[in-house]
Amino acid sequence: MNAQTVLNLGQDALLTMLMVSAPLLLIALIVGLLVSIVQAATQINEMTLSFIPKVLAIFFCLLALGPWMLSTLVDYSRRLIQTIPSIIG
Numbered sequence: 001m002n003a004q005t006v007l008n009l010g011q012d013a014l015l016t017m018l019m020v021s022a023p024l025l026l027i028a029l030i031v032g033l034l035v036s037i038v039q040a041a042t043q044i045n046e047m048t049l050s051f052i053p054k055v056l057a058i059f060f061c062l063l064a065l066g067p068w069m070l071s072t073l074v075d076y077s078r079r080l081i082q083t084i085p086s087i088i089g
Contacts, residue, residue, distance in 0.1 A: 001087050001088070005087060009080070009087075012076065012079075012080075013076075016072060016073070016076045019072060020069045020072055020073060023061060023065050023069075024058055024061055024062070024065075027057050027058060027061045028054050028057065028058055031053050031054050031057040032050060032054055034053075035049060035050045035053050035054070036050065
């Protein structure tokens with residue numbers, strides 16, 4: 001195993017992680033921004049007001065995108081396991 005192989009494996013792992021986590025992070029960012037705008041406009045400073053909508057939005061995002069996320073992770077794992085013989089030998 002040479003350095004290029006290790007770099008390719010790391011790059012694939014980071015790309016897969018980014019693809020799987022980006023939708024959840026973007027949804028949490030957008031919902032948090034919208035809630036903070038509403039809080040600033042109404043001058044309500046309640047911590048649970050920003051927490052509950054984010055949790056609900058991430059939950060519904062997981063329901064909608066869960067199968068795609070799972071298939072992406074399974075495909076990555078399958079590719080990684082199939083390349084073990086060529087890496088070792």
